Each structure stands twice: as C-alpha cells, then as structure tokens.
Amino acid sequence: MTASRVVVIGGGVSGLATACLLARDGHQVTVLDKNSELGGRAGAWSQDGFTFDTGPSWYLMPEVFEHFYRMMGTTTSDHLDLVSLQPGYRVYGEPIDGAREVPIDVRSGADSAAALFEGRERGAGDRIRRYLTSATTTYRAAVGSFLYNPFSSWRDFVSPQVLRAVPAVVPLLTRSLWSFAARRFGDARLRQVLGYPAVFLGTSPFEAPALYHLMSHMDLMDGVKYPRGGFRSFVGSLVEIARENGVELVTDSDVVSITSAKGSVRSVEYERDGHVQRMDADIVVSAIDEHHTETALLGESDRSYSPKRWNKQVSGPSAVLIMLGVEGALPELLHHTLFFSNDWHDNFDAIFGTPTRVPDEPSLYVCRPSATDDDVAPEGHENLFVLVPLPPDSAIGHGGIDSSGDELVETIADRAIAQVAAWADVPDLASRIVVRRTVGPADFVTEFNSFRGSALGPAHTLRQSAFFRGVTRSRRVDGLYYTGATSVPGVGLPMCLISAELVLKHVRGDHSPGPLEEP
Known part of the structure; x- marks a missing residue:
C-alpha cells in the first residue's frame, strides 16, 4: 500500500x-x-487544586479500548490504571410529598441485578436474568457484525456474519426501549434503570429502539470502570501513542x-x-x-x-455542565449518582418535543471522582461534575467561572445544585462550594462548532x-x-x-x- x-x-x-x-x-x-488543548469534548479543567474532566466520565465497553490499544501494539494496562466501581452507581428518586426515597445502589453482575430487581418487585429477579441474557446476545451481535462494519457496498449487508446476527437485532427495531422494559417490569425505578442509557445515546428511551437494551449489558453485566487520573489520562495516552508513531500534532x-x-x-x-x-x-x-x-x-x-x-435531523440534547469544588465530605454521593424525576414523559418531552423548554425538575447526573481518586481535589474537599440535560438550543447561553455565565445558564446551575442538595439530603451543599464553573449550550458551538449546541451529536x-x-x-x-x-x-x-x-x-x-x- x-x-x-x-x-x-x-x-x-x-x-x-x-x-x-x-x-x-x-x-x-x-x-x-x-x-x-487536545482531547475535544474529553477535556480537562483545573483550578485551586481541583481537576475536572469536562466531558466523558463513564468507562464502558472495555474490550473496545483493549482492541484499539492492541491495534497499536500495546495494551490498556500499559497506559491506564483502571478501577472497578462497585456499586457502579447510585439512584435517587424525586421525593414525593416531601418524603425522600431510599436510594438504590446498582451493582454489576447477574446475581446482583437479580437481587436488586427481586427486592423491589416479586418475580423481577428471573425476568432481569432473561433480559440481560438478551442484552448480552444483542451486544455481541452488534459488536461482531454491525458496529465495525463499514457497509461500503451491498455485499456488506449480506455477508454470512451479518446474516447470522440479523435474528438477534431486527425484531428489536420495531418497538421502543421504554416499551421493551415496561412490558417486563412494573416498578418505576427499575424501568428507569433500564431506560436511562438512552441518554448516553443522545435520545429518549421513548424514541430509542429496543435494540439499545444491549446497553444494560455494559453497566449491569460488564460493570463500570474508572481510569485513575481521569479521562484526561486516556487522552494523554492517545497523544503519547500518536507522537510515538510520528503524528504531527498542531x-x-x-x-x-x-x-x-x-x-x-x-x-x-x-x-x-x-x-x-x-x-x-x-x-x-x-x-x-x-x-x-x-x-x-x-x-x-x-x-x-x-x-x-x-x-x-433530530439532535441529541445539549446540557449545562457544572464543575464544583466542595469543602468537606459528600458520602451521600457515589462516584456516579443519578437523580431520576418521576415524570419522565414530561422530562423528555421538554428536551425533544415541540416547542422545547428547560425541564422543571430535570433528571440529573452527578460524578464525584474524588470518591475514587485522591488526585482530583485537595485534601478535605470533593470534586463534583453535574450534568443537566437540556434541549439543543444555543440561545440558552454560555457558562462561566464563579457564576459569571449567562443568566439562564447560571439559574439552571443554581436549581440543579439545590435539587441535588434536597434529594440527597445535603442541605448545606451550596454554602460549601469553593470553586464553580459552568458550561452552556452556546459553549459547545464556540468550542466545537456543534450543530444547534448539542453536547452529543445526532440522537x-x-x-x-x-x-x-x-x-x-x-x-x-x-x-x-x-x-x-x-x-x-x-x-x-x-x-x-x-x-x-x-x-x-x-x-x-x-x-x-x-x-x-x-x-
């Protein structure tokens, strides 16, 4: 060649x-x-001894990372110190009439998932085992026959490997992920645990095909990992490998x-x-x-x-990102914590419906890497990254440091901080913040030329x-x-x-x- x-x-x-x-x-x-700085959306920001990942924070599909490193003549372990998170994440539900729910800690492994589901709904333990068997089958079919497939000619669609995978995939294209989960489980929080990965895909569980129940293989079977040093360590490994292979970086x-x-x-x-x-x-x-x-x-x-x-084009959601340095411990939060509102139909309609609007009680994601990594915050402090999903609308505005962003972005951030404080029972959270930075939808346009200010791309x-x-x-x-x-x-x-x-x-x-x- x-x-x-x-x-x-x-x-x-x-x-x-x-x-x-x-x-x-x-x-x-x-x-x-x-x-x-290199890294794109997988960036980093530091201030006063705190170091924040400004983008991706979930390490999933480890075999894809390992395959890439092996293609480059090395291995994941040569570059990353991976920590398995167990539990993988915690779920807080929206309080009802002021009464807080007991949070759910989600552990990986079929037995752990079965115990969690059975504990909330009789018979759900056996059903989640069957659900995860299907998710694993679909996942392997997708990786083996579709995700790496260039589909550069009609022959790519009729190769024996693709045709063998069709029965595991095609029937899942005619229904939504939400309906697929809701037919099997009645508990609202269990449905949300199975439906929330749609947000990783930049879409709603009511619109994502049931094919994407394969995502549950990733968090409930494979489990969640964290590269010590944050995702900037992963980006750093790519830069190192690129330079070793003679790539000019400008x-x-x-x-x-x-x-x-x-x-x-x-x-x-x-x-x-x-x-x-x-x-x-x-x-x-x-x-x-x-x-x-x-x-x-x-x-x-x-x-x-x-x-x-x-x-x-249906754009994936935008977001307000909030990076917080907090004084004192926050044991109420795990490395990954999800805050689920009760009315998901209204929540997702606000983001994807017509017209779009800022959700009143949004479902939030909070990452606390200081739960795992001592190097991301000064001693006696915590590092928080909060993500508020929003419509892809750059008019929502820019963020800034120390509440200097546009008014609507800072208002959204204030509400999110108050929501985390109320749902997780950390009433003094806002008063303990010593570092604060926000990123708004308009920043995705400025920094990455993102269409409509989407944080993820097409849904x-x-x-x-x-x-x-x-x-x-x-x-x-x-x-x-x-x-x-x-x-x-x-x-x-x-x-x-x-x-x-x-x-x-x-x-x-x-x-x-x-x-x-x-x-």
Whole structure:
C-alpha cells in the first residue's frame, strides 16, 4: 500500500485515534485542532487544586479500548490504571410529598441485578436474568457484525456474519426501549434503570429502539470502570501513542476549508496566528462536527448531504455542565449518582418535543471522582461534575467561572445544585462550594462548532442509527472521510474508537464486518 499524506481535522478522541491507526499503517499524518488543548469534548479543567474532566466520565465497553490499544501494539494496562466501581452507581428518586426515597445502589453482575430487581418487585429477579441474557446476545451481535462494519457496498449487508446476527437485532427495531422494559417490569425505578442509557445515546428511551437494551449489558453485566487520573489520562495516552508513531500534532489551527479537484481531495486551508495557511493532502479525515464540515468547510458541489438532511435531523440534547469544588465530605454521593424525576414523559418531552423548554425538575447526573481518586481535589474537599440535560438550543447561553455565565445558564446551575442538595439530603451543599464553573449550550458551538449546541451529536433514533446515521467515506470527494460522534457508528468514547477503525478499513479497502485482526 502506498503511503499517503493525511490531514486529520480535529484532535478529539476520534481524531487522535484515527491519526494513530493511519500512522501505524505507514501514512504521514498531521492533526489540526482549533483549540489550544487536545482531547475535544474529553477535556480537562483545573483550578485551586481541583481537576475536572469536562466531558466523558463513564468507562464502558472495555474490550473496545483493549482492541484499539492492541491495534497499536500495546495494551490498556500499559497506559491506564483502571478501577472497578462497585456499586457502579447510585439512584435517587424525586421525593414525593416531601418524603425522600431510599436510594438504590446498582451493582454489576447477574446475581446482583437479580437481587436488586427481586427486592423491589416479586418475580423481577428471573425476568432481569432473561433480559440481560438478551442484552448480552444483542451486544455481541452488534459488536461482531454491525458496529465495525463499514457497509461500503451491498455485499456488506449480506455477508454470512451479518446474516447470522440479523435474528438477534431486527425484531428489536420495531418497538421502543421504554416499551421493551415496561412490558417486563412494573416498578418505576427499575424501568428507569433500564431506560436511562438512552441518554448516553443522545435520545429518549421513548424514541430509542429496543435494540439499545444491549446497553444494560455494559453497566449491569460488564460493570463500570474508572481510569485513575481521569479521562484526561486516556487522552494523554492517545497523544503519547500518536507522537510515538510520528503524528504531527498542531493546535490553535482553525480549518476554514477543504479543497478538491477533479473529484478528489487536494488540500486543507487553516488559520493560524492570524494567517491562512495551506496543507496539501491525499486523504482528509473530518473528526469534527459533521454539519460544520459539510456546511462550512466544503463547497456545495462537494457536500454529501442536501440541506434537507440537516432540517430533518433530530439532535441529541445539549446540557449545562457544572464543575464544583466542595469543602468537606459528600458520602451521600457515589462516584456516579443519578437523580431520576418521576415524570419522565414530561422530562423528555421538554428536551425533544415541540416547542422545547428547560425541564422543571430535570433528571440529573452527578460524578464525584474524588470518591475514587485522591488526585482530583485537595485534601478535605470533593470534586463534583453535574450534568443537566437540556434541549439543543444555543440561545440558552454560555457558562462561566464563579457564576459569571449567562443568566439562564447560571439559574439552571443554581436549581440543579439545590435539587441535588434536597434529594440527597445535603442541605448545606451550596454554602460549601469553593470553586464553580459552568458550561452552556452556546459553549459547545464556540468550542466545537456543534450543530444547534448539542453536547452529543445526532440522537440515536432508528433513522439515525447504524448505517442510517451517515457515511464514513464522502459520497462526492475521493479521499475525504468522516469520523467521530456525529458520524458512524455514534456517540461515546468506544464508538469514537470504532469510528476511527472504520476510516482505517475504508483506506485499506477492507470490508470485513467485525474488528480488524490485531497484530
């Protein structure tokens, strides 16, 4: 295979992973990133002895990480110190008439899940075992035949491996994840435990196909892990591997156009230090928001999609992110804690309905990495990351440090802090905050050119999942590829690693449906 000159646009996880894989395959690779720090949404922020992950915080699908590292001639254990979280997470329910529910601690393993479910609903223990057996079967079919499949020709749809997996997948496309769980379990909180992973997919459990019950294999069977040092340690390992393989990493370089000639990619133009520069390329990989690439970087004749595609796209939620340094201990919270409101129909309708609105009592996610990692907060303090799901609407505004963000963003943050304090019975939480930073939907546009200010990309509805989601290889320009959360196969760090491998497959001309053979 002839070595090519490759430019990767975007130094997030998918961009770095793609650069690593292509460089190891012998190509000359440069990564251009508009920001001063690499990692994209998987960023970090530090102040006064606190260090926060500003993006992903759940380590799931460990075999996908291990496969990537092995593709690079190394292993996960060479780079990450993984800690198993047991319980994996805690659930607080919305108080009813002022009475707090006893929180639910969710442990991994079929026996633990069965005990939890049986303890809340008679007969649910046996039913969750069958549910998880189905989730595991579906998960393995998805990984083995669909997620790593480039679907670059009709033959990819009828390969024996894909056809064998069809019976485990297709029947699950005609009903929602919520209805699939609700038919089997009556307890509201148990239904929510099975339905909440839809948020990881940027959609509602009422819209996500039942196919995604496979997500329960990840948290209830595989369990949840945490890389000591935070997810910045994972990003750091990608940067290290990229440099070891000769990748040139260039920050503060904002790509402004992708040029082509005679149907093939030719170069990338980018702004650096106030000057527009040009870099020739045989291959260009867009690892940034696909909408921005299509509508801002490409000429109209080079675009794979018509404007109608973007008008119809269902965007995943945006969010207000709140990073808090808190004085004193917070044993009420585990490393991962979920706060579930009682009326999920209203909650998700606020985010995905028409018109959208800020939910009154949103379901929240809180990460307390200081429960596991001593290095993320000063002694005697806690590190909290709070996520408030919101409609994808950049007009909600920007965040800021020490309550300096836009009024609506700071109001949402204040309400979320009060909600955590009330539901988890930490009445003095607000008075103990010594560091505070917020991020709003408009920040996702400013920092990542995110379409509509979405925090995740397109929602994983049926029409926006798997090969319906988009393309890895441009339909109009030879040598132009797409990778990352807004492309195939979707949202999340494991999906970004798989997306990088899909680019490698296309460049190699490999049509195999599963993961590539490890060297």
